[in-house]
Amino acid sequence: MNAEREFLDFAAGLFGVDPSALSLATAYGSLPEWDSVMQLRLVMEFEAKYGVSIALEEVPAMTTLGDFFAKAGKGGA
Numbered sequence: 001m002n003a004e005r006e007f008l009d010f011a012a013g014l015f016g017v018d019p020s021a022l023s024l025a026t027a028y029g030s031l032p033e034w035d036s037v038m039q040l041r042l043v044m045e046f047e048a049k050y051g052v053s054i055a056l057e058e059v060p061a062m063t064t065l066g067d068f069f070a071k072a073g074k075g076g077a
Contacts, residue, residue: 007069014045024066042068
């Protein structure tokens, strides 16, 4: 499985949606499931899975799944 598909599967599991509903262009607020509480959960789960740290100041700028995916490339897993 390629890294992008694995990441989207991870995000789909958190959001409780079918992976085919997501792309790297999927943006905060574009899904009913992606609200402010889910944003924080996504950050925490993402940090744990990918071994990266996201500074609190960075969170508001992370508005698409692509932003998270790009950060994953700078971390681990």
